[in-house]
Amino acid sequence: MQKKVPMRMCVGCREMKPKRELVRVAANSAGEVAVDPTGKAPGRGAYICRSAECLKRAVKSRALERALTKSIDKAVFDALEKSVSELDKQDGEAL
Ligand SMILES: [Zn+2]
Structure with missing residues (x-):
């Protein structure tokens, strides 16, 4: 593949x-930070796994x-937590 x-x-x-x-978190030009479910919002972005573990670490x-x-x-973070727990279906994170 x-x-x-x-x-x-x-x-x-x-x-x-x-x-x-990954879930994208974006900061727009006004400096507002929000979860970006589309992954396409303009501005600076950071990414995080759909994993409660990664969110906790972040x-x-x-x-x-x-x-x-x-x-x-x-x-x-509350919104992130929500999207992470909703999306965390494949918990294949082997650490
Ligand atoms: Zn991660």
């Missing part, structure tokens, strides 16, 4: 993953804040 898949790095585990397996290490160089509202 050698398809050309865009790869992005998860801010939680720092592994490169196909973009579509929160702990403030990796998202650093990646976006913005402070991030708790509401964003």
